[in-house]
Amino acid sequence: MDIVQVAKRAKVSTATVSRVLNEFPGVREKTVQRVQRAIAELNYVPNPNARGLRARRTRLFGLIVSDVNNPFFPELIDAFEAMAAAEGIEVIFTHTNYDPHRLQNCVRRMIERSVDAIAVMTSEAEEEALHQAVRAGIPVVLMNQRKLAGKYPNVPVEYTAGFREALEHLLSLGHRDIGFIAGPQRLNSARGRKDAFTAALKSHGIHVRSEWIAVGDMRVEGGRKAMDALLAQQPRPTAVVATNDLMAVGALQAAHASRIQVPRDLSIIGFDDLPIASMVHPPLSTIRHPRREVAARAFALLRKAVKGEGKVDDSPLQPHLVIRSSTAPPLGIKRH
Amino acid sequence: MDIVQVAKRAKVSTATVSRVLNEFPGVREKTVQRVQRAIAELNYVPNPNARGLRARRTRLFGLIVSDVNNPFFPELIDAFEAMAAAEGIEVIFTHTNYDPHRLQNCVRRMIERSVDAIAVMTSEAEEEALHQAVRAGIPVVLMNQRKLAGKYPNVPVEYTAGFREALEHLLSLGHRDIGFIAGPQRLNSARGRKDAFTAALKSHGIHVRSEWIAVGDMRVEGGRKAMDALLAQQPRPTAVVATNDLMAVGALQAAHASRIQVPRDLSIIGFDDLPIASMVHPPLSTIRHPRREVAARAFALLRKAVKGEGKVDDSPLQPHLVIRSSTAPPLGIKRH
DNA sequence: GCGGGAATTGTAAAGGATTACATTCGACGT
């Protein structure tokens, strides 16, 4: 069932059929109708390989993340893929497993498949690997990547807003002694979040006590240890904010283990709003990372880069606080 | 950088280069060497579109699951994708979101992209949708699907083995009163698991008490409610096995809420070994679904179907119990 | 050294779309 059949049936040339398929301007409305009817009647579907071969446009997008197993990503992938599907674009996606060397590899694979564009969300985007794609004429957009933001289109997420909301929530509950579980400062995102948190503290005139900042490995285990460290402090904070939900969950466990009741004795706030956040006990108040929006924005940027059309809103995305049950007034303060 | 360049450089015809690329037999070893050197020197990569166009072989596999957001799948996807990458095969994957209608759509998209083969793991595989692919000459394999197992190659998972291990573990701890949280019986997998569980009970000569079988919706919330129902029973079981981890987590929460300590007052065992199983408190003993192996097996089946080569082990895969901390002897029985 | 069959290698068509360029159509002004 090739384009020739359609052309015959519609009594036009293949060129015209192609023009209709690609929505080129300058085809008479009547002709468009005729061709579209023929397409429908024959149940014709263009061959993507032939298209890709000739037109260098494959309607294939690449998506690179650091880790499928990280519960942060499925929703991002889902959203990205849904947008793509709606436009007849297929997505091939790969993950680096946090290994910069593999990023190189991922990008190469995508170039070899001649994708039309690549979206990248990894903790450390390597300039050199990405440059490969640019050399091959493939647009790249970054998500949530501050370091290379100048060199590539980027979807920015403004952590500060989220932390400010979290802080204001805690303050309104009556907390003044607020700890933080940071991540390894070599990680871009961990550093960004810590900076945002301390900025939020300062903007409320709260002194940042370095002994109330513990460092974890971004995973549950690390959160547990970090929380143990915080609990050992004298005095200890009445509320703790964690860099991500995984560590917040660890913190929750550490509290449990020390027979400290959350939220009665201690409030905990996470960051990301992973599915797990609502599954633990008590359900975790957390700052929702707007990952669906990030994906949508990234997709829009790519589409723009490929088709060269349209404007894309480039205001930073704002995370927002989701209040569940891991926060309450500190002991000795009544709920209003 | 096309095949002609390579042919020139190696002083052979394009046909020979192609033969080398596709590892056809009947090319002199010396020639192979020469061509491969040329390929390497020119950094030549065959154009997948041209290949797909002429050879009808795209080195693209499709993977259809029911839900990316279900924490069960990332590991499966990861494993499948890793195997594919190792052979230069790319994977496009889609999800049905539990909607049979969308399965049709997924399959069509894959046919349109002319994938070489499709692997399917959804809760309800629709015969008609799959048949489309077969008509298009695309091999399909199923994972963990009993219903259509006769009509398509399938990777079987023998639930019974896992439940037997779980049961023996509980028995050895001293439990005799064992409840079960089932899933909706219209779901294939839920039914299979319940059957496997009751079979295991019977094989140990334990009477199946229907009032100790509660039904949940396969999610946390449903597990919580089901557990509440079980806790309302008089007498109540000392141990509960759940159809999946998500409901086991819900059960854990219900126990918490009723101030029942796990595992002291109640033992809980899940099924799947999701990442969350080790994150909750206490870490959940669970039956590990061998999903990496399932993916590997499915991939092997597909490769075989495409290349027509090799034998694939078709013995059923066995889930195994992973003992963590949600199981202990019932009250009144000493640990040995 | 040569005939002949097997083993290698080469030639050119085919695969299905896009697109540069050529052609035809249609409307309009005069």
Next chain:
DNA sequence: ACGTCGAATGTAATCCTTTACAATTCCCGC
């Protein structure tokens, strides 16, 4: 009625491999 010009459509080259078939080379026994 005709020339003109823009709009609409058509023709055929092109994208890059694979592969059927043809041509050549190799090797061996005689």
